[in-house]
Amino acid sequence: MTQWQEPNTPRPPENPRRVIGGYKFKRKQGVENFPWTAQPLYTATLQAAEAEARDEGYGYALSGQTATLIASDGAIKASVQGRSSRPYQLEINFTTWTPDEWDKIIAALCAEAIFAARFLVGEIPPTTADVIAALGIRTPLIPIKPGEKANCDPIVKCSCGSPQPCKHVVCLMHILAERLEEEPLLLFQLRGMPVARVLERIHEKRTLATRGENQAHPVPPAANDHALVTPIEQLLHDFWRPGRRLHDLESRPVVAHTPHALLRRLGASPLGGRFPLVGLLATIYDTARARAAAIRDGE
Amino acid sequence: MLVVHANWFEGTIHLWGESLSAATAMAPTAAPAHPFAASARELRVALEEALGSLNGAKESSLDLLLPHASTPQGGEQATRSTTLPSSRLAGLMGRASIDEESLTLEPTRVPSIQIAAADATPLLLKMRDLEGSPNSHFVAAHAMHWWLALAEFAVDSVVDQRVIPTVLQRRDGSYSGQWRPWLNDPDANEQLADLLASMPAAARAIDGSDGQAWPIVDSFLSAAVDSIIRTALVADKFEESIEGFDPAVDAHASWLSGLLGPRDSITTGRRNTFDVLRDTRGWLSVLDEARVTTGLRLHFEVREPDLDAAEDGIDSTWHVGFGLVDPESPETVIDAQTLFDRPTGKRKGSTAGRNDELAEILLKELARASRIWTALDEALEDEAPSGVDLDTREVYQFMRDLRPVLLEAGFFVDVPEWWGESASRINANLMIDSPDTPPTGMDGDASRGNGALGLGLQSLVGYRWQVALGTQTVSIEMLEKLSQKGAPLVRVGGRWVDLRPEDIDSALKFLRDHPGGTMTLVEALRMAHGIDGPPEALPVSGVQATGWVKQLLSSTDSTEGFQMAGPPPTFQGTLRPYQLSGLSWLAFLDRLGLGACLADDMGLGKTIQLIALLQHERTKIGTATIGPSLIVTPMSVMGNWKRELTRFAPELTVLIHHGLDRPAGERFAQLAQAHDVVLTTYAITVRDKETLQSVPWRRVVLDEAQYIKNPPTKQTVAIRSLNTQSRIALTGTPVENRLAELWSILEFCCPGYLGTNQDFRRRFAGPIERNRDRVAAERLRALVRPFILRRLKTDPKVINDLPPLIESRQHIALTDEQVRLYEQVAAEMLTKVDHSDGIRRRGLVLSALVKLKQICNHPAHYLGELLPAEKQSSSKKSSAALELVEESEGEAPESAPRLLMPETLSPARSGKTQRLIEMLEEVVTAGDCALVFTQYRQMGHLLAAMIRHALDVEPLFLHGGTPQPKRDALVERFQKGDGTTPIFILSLKAGGVGLNLTAANHVFHFDRWWNPAVENQATDRAFRIGQTRTVNVHKYICTGSLEERIDQMIEQKTELATHVIGAGDGWLTELSTNQLRDLISLRKSGLEGSE
DSSP states (O other): OOSOOOTTSOOOOSSOOOOTTOBOOOOSSOTTOOOTTTHHHHHHHHHHSOHHHHHHHHHHHHHTOEEEEEEETTEEEEEEOOSSSSOEEEEEEOOOOOHHHHHHHHHHHHSSHHHHHHHHTTOOOTHHHHHHHHTTOSSOSSOOBOBSSTTSBSEEEETTOSSSSOHHHHHHHHHHHHHHHHOTTHHHHHTTSOHHHHHHHHHHHHHHHTTTOEESSOOOGGGGOGGGSOOGGGGGGGOSSOOTHHHHHHHSOOOOOOTTHHHHHHOSOOSOOOSOHHHHHHHHHHHHHHHHHHHHTTO | OEEEEEEEETTEEEEEEEEHHHHHTOOOOOTTBOTTBOOHHHHHHHHHHHHOOOTTOEEEEEEEEEEEEEEEOSSSSOEEEEEOOOHHHHHHHTOOOOOSTTEEEEEEEEEEEEEEHHHHHHHHHHHHHHTTOTTOSEEEOTHHHHHHHHHHHHHHHHHTTOEEEEEEEOTTSOEEEEEEEOOOSHHHHHHHHHHHHHOOHHHHOBTTSOOOSHHHHHHHHHHHHHHHHHHHHHHTTGGGGGTTSOTTTOHHHHHHTTTSSSOOBOOOOTTOOOOHHHHHHHHHHHHHHHHHSOSOEEEEEEEOOOOOTTOOOTTOEEEEEEEEEETTEEEEEEEHHHHHOOOOTTOOOTTHHHHHHHHHHHHHHHHHHHTTOTTHHHHHHSSSOOEEEEEHHHHHHIIIIIHHHHHHTTOEEEOOTTTTOGGGBEEEEEEEEOOSSOOBOOOOTTOSSOOOOBOGGGOEEEEEEEEEETTEEEOHHHHHHHHHHTOSEEEETTEEEEOOHHHHHHHHHHHHHOOOEEEEHHHHHHHHTTSSSSOTTSOEEEEEEOHHHHHHHTTTTOSTTSOOOOOOTTOSSOOOHHHHHHHHHHHHHHHHTOOEEEOOOTTSOHHHHHHHHHHHHHHHHOGGGOOOEEEEEOHHHHHHHHHHHHHHOTTSOEEEOOSTTOOOHHHHHHHHHTOSEEEEEHHHHHHTHHHHHTSOEEEEEESSGGGSOSSOOHHHHHHHTSOEEEEEEEOOSOGGGOHHHHHHHHHHHSTTTTOOHHHHIIIIIHHHHHHOOHHHHHHHHHHHGGGEEOOOTTOHHHHTTSOSEEEEEEEEOOOHHHHHHHHHHHHHHHHHHHTOOHHHHHHHHHHHHHHHHHHHHOHHHHHTTTSOHHHHHHHHHHHHSSSOOSSOTTSOOOOSOOOOOTTTTOGGGOHHHHHHHHHHHHHHHTTOOEEEEESOHHHHHHHHHHHHHHHOOOOEEEOTTSOHHHHHHHHHHHHHOOSSOOEEEEEHHHHSSSOOOTTOOEEEEOSOOSOHHHHHHHHTTTSSTTOOSOEEEEEEEETTSHHHHHHHHHHTTOHHHHHHTTSTTGGGGGSOHHHHHHHHSOOOOSOOSOO
8 A cells, every 4th residue: 555645646445446257266264275286376476575465465366356367378467456447457477388398298298197197187296397397397387486577487567566566466366376276287378388288299199109109280089089989899799890970971061172271271381491382282282182083083 | 702801001901802612611720810711812813803903912911800709619618719701791691690609809810912002092992983893703891881981081181182291200200291181170070080980890900909990090091191192292293393492401391301202201401400390280280279279269240231222332341340259159249349348437347357358369369360361460450359341352252262261260250141152143044935735746656556645855845044143134235234343242133142253254155155946855954954054153043944844844743733643444443642643643744755763662552553554544545546565574573563453454455475485576566566565574675675676665664673773784775775655664762862773764764864874973973972962963853853753651742641551462473493393292292192191191281281381482491401411301300290380499599600502592593582682672772671570480591691692781580599688689679770770580470479560661471371360460560559650561472372372262261261260280181182282283374484
């Protein structure tokens, strides 16, 4: 709270403006008792905060002053309603892992089935952080150094202009801690990759691990649906004939052909090369189409 | 004969075969070699004969896991394990399926022909074209159907350009390039799921693998796609395009080095620091974004400008609005406008928070879409982008080119409902002018006397073309005016029309080239349906006609167009209303000189409609002037035709042209002219070609017209060459769905109408069967509609006319072999009974009766060909016993499956089995289900084997030896009605009571039990509460035999019959020798003999 007022400035109201439908901190007690995924960041933020910011931030969290909270890859954007007319805009930017680091991490997480299994039910085994640390990756799974400076992780910004951490950040950290408790896999997105993609990468890697190979394309969802395929042992009496779903395939309507649809979705190649790749690909697709049509029509 | 199988193993396809001759002579060999696999050499010979030279194919072998039956051997615990034939081979051999417990998977080695990936797909597709070809020395295993589907899926991926270049990292760390299908979009993924779920166990059973589907499918698809694309790229020397780019420096050139040439390895240089795998992954992941990031999607809505009705709208401004939708409930759209309308100042929006979040998602989605639609970058410069304004040209571009790509990428795009409708484009419309009655022919040599028939397809009709925009007809001048404006979208009469420049050009050219005039009906109809007419670019919206052509076009849809015929006064019976309209339709087309195909469902009475037509024309024109009609039938139904003609039209004179002493040449011509109807068989049309050609027929009728097959046989050619005024085909199979059959039949009814066979395949059969082309299918349907009348038992117009139960007798002639055996047994018995009495006489009579009934069923039944040697004696003994049992119920439980010789399996040796197979084929193709009752377990086995052999379906069989749990399982499986088991064979005694089998709507009584109550009880398995369809009961009776005699006695309720009913066969033994002679002597009808 500001200690002095300009004579002509109206005094801001004692209590912040109410937000309807904002994110409310649910637990009234046991604030210190977060799981390992959420505790370090929460503790570090609160330790750095002034007592007043800490108390008011806690109060804001309880009354639901956090109006919006959007998690994206590597960042959280939020708005917290204080006493002024417009809510303050907050940004928390996390250090993300580089693609190389991700490759290593995915490879390491594939080595033991336990990780994939627990991730699938939405949990993170505590050993995950150790496995990642053991790879020599400098950014740990759990962020522990919040602050404004460039070498912090995460870098925290609030539009209120007060010294950090301000009460708005404290408020947001409460909500975030609770979110990380419910949804620990969010940590992966904060390090740069959506959870669904992490799971897929792990699955692909596990499939390929047996072959000792790696591939650039994702595995289609149907390939992972093991309920589709009846084990051979159960088909001894119906060993030779195709299953009924072949009929479904044959009666599906044909999707209309759109020229170069995939290429247009792909857009420009991100590979650093000067060769006019996309133009060449378009010609290739047309040449291949003509050839395949000839094969299809038995020519 | 070989059964050919395919397996994919380590990047190549292996074809292997089972040999029918080896299987028949099956001898136990030491595992794990497959005991009756064809040798690689044998396989190559058979394949090359049908497919041409297999260049680059290697002789090899493959280790599979195949099902084996283990049977206990000797006194020890030892078991012997036998390799089982595949379902296809088992069907060909007529081998019964194996009982549950005893199956195991055993490693088995088969010789194979190994074919490289590049050749595999074209080869599989070539085998598809061979399916059903009678000349090849192999048949495809059931799994081959699946492999074909997989190969087609691979080829279609390339045709549809749903393929991606990708990078693989090998074990040693080196990179390679690969072309593969893109399978992650919802449509492709669903199709992939179908393929995985339906993959036969046989296709996965590689010894040493884990039997998973995906690794094989993945490997096959990528190899097939990669080889198709690479072959094309190598042929066109695409590798030259990266010459001069150093792969060590240029990332693209490096990447392409593994994709354009025959080699797949990617060349990288030491200084080349890019991570080709990682970057390609990043690039490809763009395609998958919509699926991976869950949640709301961007929605585009194209809004039309507000315009007055008169404005042409060429220079108006359209708006494409943005919004968000939940893919789960796409009908609710959150408009972008409302998201950015922030509550200012005082409004404490409860939704403000949420709106910010949504706005964020909207922006992210816009950024994603801007990769496809670059114009969005401009919109993103706006602080609150809620939509973009486009001019008419741009919006056209957006809807035509961008929309499909956006949809594929997971966005939602709403366009005005007129967009994409053919009515919104320029289309051509054919007007046919014809008088109310058709011109009649000059009647040259085609007939004796005068039927005053129309000229049929050769009639001349007046025609003109009209071009329409939407629903409005436009003139050439108007078109020219519009084309000068050069706008792709324009409003005509208050309606937007998609005015493609190429459409205008072809419409203008077309109108100038086709000023109208006269042409023949066949030309007009083909043109009206877009064949031989306007260029492909100009859609033909249809045909309008006046006069008799109008009646013709609507003739199968409604009976309004033509005069309804009354029942002919001479018809001895009642015609149901739908039969009367069938008769009227036949008479109408006949009058026009047009051929017709009556394709009503089995049981609706095609025969009597045709008989009524014969009487109808005689009432109209007078008997004297009408020439004879030739009716061609399979041997098995000739007897039925004769009986029905006698019953319903006794006044018609019928000549049966059959048998060794049939007349020929001039004598036949004279005889034929003196009759109303000549009945003959398909076989005789070939043998007596010249004789039959010498008669000018009033009409040629083909019953079971599916007999004329494609490719044309001698028989088909002979029939088409007959000299006739009119042609009618009768068939119970759904001709419209069997395109080869459809062509053959229409080529008979309406010669030339569907074009040459080659032309038909190119235009219709290919696109419809291979590419599931709906436009072509619809066009064909419209084209043939006037000439095919097919009513189903379920049609509302028919169903009310049908009683719940229709009983019919199938009178079937004996074959030569049956006649010989029958007369031999009958004579032997009559001599013997004369000299014996008492128990001995009774024994003789009973055993002879059983034998005669067996002969009527099938010679193999009587000759004991069904039994292993050691069982024959006991079976003979039991049939000679005094106690006549329904069947040998006391027989030992089923032993190992029998092997039947091919001649045993031939339905042609018995009139009854031949007819049964014909009728069951109709049942199966119509998707119906049937019960087949027989008194004899042995006959049941034989029928099961024949059905398996001839129809390739697995019949269910329930008999006295079937244990209770299995009975329940059989009934449940049949009642499930999923189409896999449409035929249920039951022994009369075991299956005749208690069961509920309402899934069946056909009941066959293959042999007769003299007590109608017992038969009725059996019929009631299907005809009972829960039955919703009409039940057709077919009772089989051999003409001239004791079966027919006893049937007549029961029908006429003779005194003797009262003894018969309820008394079993015992009363027969009390008959005098004369009475016996009267009962069992074969009365020849002139119909006996084989085809």
